[in-house]
Amino acid sequence: MDIKYLSDDKGKITGVFIPIEEWERMQKQYNISETAPADSGAKLQQSLAEALKKVKPEE
Numbered sequence: 001m002d003i004k005y006l007s008d009d010k011g012k013i014t015g016v017f018i019p020i021e022e023w024e025r026m027q028k029q030y031n032i033s034e035t036a037p038a039d040s041g042a043k044l045q046q047s048l049a050e051a052l053k054k055v056k057p058e059e
Contacts, residue, residue, distance in 0.1 A: 001055055
């Protein structure tokens with residue numbers, strides 16, 4: 001997976017960029033729909049955090 005980290009001018013990571021193919025795979029894997037209710041943001045954030053831990057374990 002080709003993940004790119006976005007950071008501010010101080011070097012603090014502020015976001016993550018993933019290729020669209022990976023996003024579409026994750027949508028299927030975690031059952032994320034484009035028409036998800038507004039409160040699904042927390043679930044999405046948790047799912048993405050779990051996926052990232054699998055890809056890049058904490059050092």
